[in-house]
Amino acid sequence: MANDASHTRRSHTRGVPLANLAGLCFVLGESASPLSVNELVTRSIRHGVIESESLQRGGRLPTRINHHIISLRELELVKSERSVGHVYYSLNVPGRHIYKEVKKNYCGEGQVELNTALRAAWRPILVESSYVRSTWLKYFMTCEEFTFEELISKSNSVTITRIPQGERECYEDRESIKDSGYRLFSQYWGDHIIYELDRREILQGLRRWTNEAYLTDDSVSSAEAAPFAHLSTPGSEDTFESESFIVNAWLDPTKDLPRFERVVNQLLDERKQGNRINIPDLIIGLSHDYGYAKENIKEMLTILFYERRDNYFFERGSRFLVDNAFKLTNKNRPEVYYLKLEGSWRTSLVRFGTQQRMASNE
Numbered sequence: 001m002a003n004d005a006s007h008t009r010r011s012h013t014r015g016v017p018l019a020n021l022a023g024l025c026f027v028l029g030e031s032a033s034p035l036s037v038n039e040l041v042t043r044s045i046r047h048g049v050i051e052s053e054s055l056q057r058g059g060r061l062p063t064r065i066n067h068h069i070i071s072l073r074e075l076e077l078v079k080s081e082r083s084v085g086h087v088y089y090s091l092n093v094p095g096r097h098i099y100k101e102v103k104k105n106y107c108g109e110g111q112v113e114l115n116t117a118l119r120a121a122w123r124p125i126l127v128e129s130s131y132v133r134s135t136w137l138k139y140f141m142t143c144e145e146f147t148f149e150e151l152i153s154k155s156n157s158v159t160i161t162r163i164p165q166g167e168r169e170c171y172e173d174r175e176s177i178k179d180s181g182y183r184l185f186s187q188y189w190g191d192h193i194i195y196e197l198d199r200r201e202i203l204q205g206l207r208r209w210t211n212e213a214y215l216t217d218d219s220v221s222s223a224e225a226a227p228f229a230h231l232s233t234p235g236s237e238d239t240f241e242s243e244s245f246i247v248n249a250w251l252d253p254t255k256d257l258p259r260f261e262r263v264v265n266q267l268l269d270e271r272k273q274g275n276r277i278n279i280p281d282l283i284i285g286l287s288h289d290y291g292y293a294k295e296n297i298k299e300m301l302t303i304l305f306y307e308r309r310d311n312y313f314f315e316r317g318s319r320f321l322v323d324n325a326f327k328l329t330n331k332n333r334p335e336v337y338y339l340k341l342e343g344s345w346r347t348s349l350v351r352f353g354t355q356q357r358m359a360s361n362e
Contacts, residue, residue, distance in 0.1 A: 006085075011131065013071040014205035015064070018122055018212050021047030021071055022102050023112040025091060029099030034088035041065055065073040085207040094125045095205040114212060124148040130189045135198075135208040140216075140246055155246040157219065159185040160194070160203070162241075169193060177324060188282065206245065214250055214293040220242040220284050248291040253303050260300040263290060268351055275351035279314075282338035282349055296341055301349075305341050310352070314339070317347030331338045 027043045035041035035043070041061065044050045052065060060071075072078045076097035080087050090101060103119045106112055126132050127148040138144045140155040168179040182194035182203070190199060194202060212288045219242070251260055267285050268277055285299050305314050317338065325337075339346045 010200065011074050012067050012359060013131075013209075014067065014200045016071045016205070017114075017206075018068050018209055019112045019114040019118075021049055021075070022066060022098050022114070022118060022122075023047065023075065023106075024072060025077060025095045025098040026067060026102045026106060028091050028114065029096060029103070030080065030090060031090075034090040036086050036088050037061065037069055040069075040089060046106060049112065051111075058082070058242055074238050075125060075129045077125075094128070097121060098125070099118060104337065114251075119213045120250070122209075124213045126210055126213060128152055128214055130204055130356075132209070133147055136202055136210070139184060139189050142188045142243075146176055152248045153266050156187050157242045157245040158187075159241065161185070175257070211293070211295075214247050216244050216294050217247050217287065217293040217295075219245055219288070220294075243289075247293045247296075251292060251296050251300050253299050257300065257303055257307060261311070264349075265351065269356065278348050279339060279346060283337065294336070302341065305346075312352065313350040314341060314346040315348040317342045319345075321347060 004277060024040065024044055027040060027047060027049060031043075037062075038055055041050070041052075044057055045052050045054060046126060050065065051330070052062065052090050055061070071088070072095070073080070075094070076092055077098065078089045079092050080089050082088075082350065098121055101118050102112055104117070105115065127137060131248075134144055135150065139158045142154075146154075149311070162181045163183065165181065168178070168181050180194055180196045180198040180199040182199050184192045184194055184202075186192070207216065211218075263286060264282070267282065267289070270282075270283075271277060279343070280300070282301075283294050286292055287294050304312060
């Protein structure tokens with residue numbers, strides 16, 4: 001097990017949504033001159049980009065807001081200049097790229113929507129960030145320097161596990177080197193302890209960013225994919241395992257519905273189980289076969305529900321099934337496997353007769 005000798009303090013980017021960062025880029029892009037942190041935050045609150053109480057004059061910047069500013073710097077979205085004892089920010093080239101993409105659809109009020117185009121803009125920016133590469137994405141690759149195209153075509157998956165308390169390393173009780181119990185297994189970089197601060201930055205920060213942008217996603221293990229299989233797994237409450245992979249294909253809800261319908265029908269035909277499939281099986285199967293992110297598939301299923309009602313029916317499921325059939329990462333999260341549409345959890349998809357299916361593909 002390799003240890004990180006430096007144990008350097010991380011940048012506290014955890015929990016900062018990409019949509020918020022895109023909104024901050026919009027505020028900076030709309031300004032005729034660089035903005036101080038307080039002015040940037042004040043304008044962002046006024047626009048509704050960040051939900052927060054107004055800053056108190058001379059008061060300390062809230063920790064959550066400060067994480068946003070750190071994230072702007074770490075992703076190299078901004079450049080700074082110091083004047084009269086204050087730091088002022090303006091957009092770098094990547095930040096200006098995000099600003100231009102936001103401006104196409106954002107009305108200037110409320111939170112920014114992380115739509116298909118904005119996700120596409122974020123993906124290469126995340127890969128080009130030396131911070132994101134060195135702390136997270138490098139584990140998918142043979143080296144720390146690579147392009148977006150190389151990551152998509154040459155990456156390998158990584159596995160993250162959590163071991164029970166009694167098996168963790170004992171160090172002096174400092175947060176920076178406290179063993180969180182998490183381990184990262186990479187084919188190219190070996191095995192690593194994920195220390196407590198690393199856990200927050202990787203699992204609650206960087207991994208969320210790359211998942212949000214549909215750059216990475218988590219595979220579903222066979223033990224979790226089978227309904228109720230978790231009930232027969234000894235010690236399942238004490239362990240955790242997930243495999244992250246690089247997403248290499250994307251579906252645009254505004255134009256890819258015919259393509260998506262074809263792959264759904266192809267999967268149904270290959271399964272040879274009639275015209276019905278459990279939605280978890282459908283999501284997991286399409287993710288595995290085509291490299292899509294699960295949330296991207298669910299976006300498309302939602303469009304399918306509303307626009308192809310003549311071809312497909314989405315069955316409702318019992319509350320017991322939704323609550324208990326699958327447990328991802330030992331947390332009851334039915335939204336990972338099922339769709340909630342028009343107030344009901346949908347657990348299965350039924351394709352109507354062959355004639356309707358053929359007509360839909362013409």
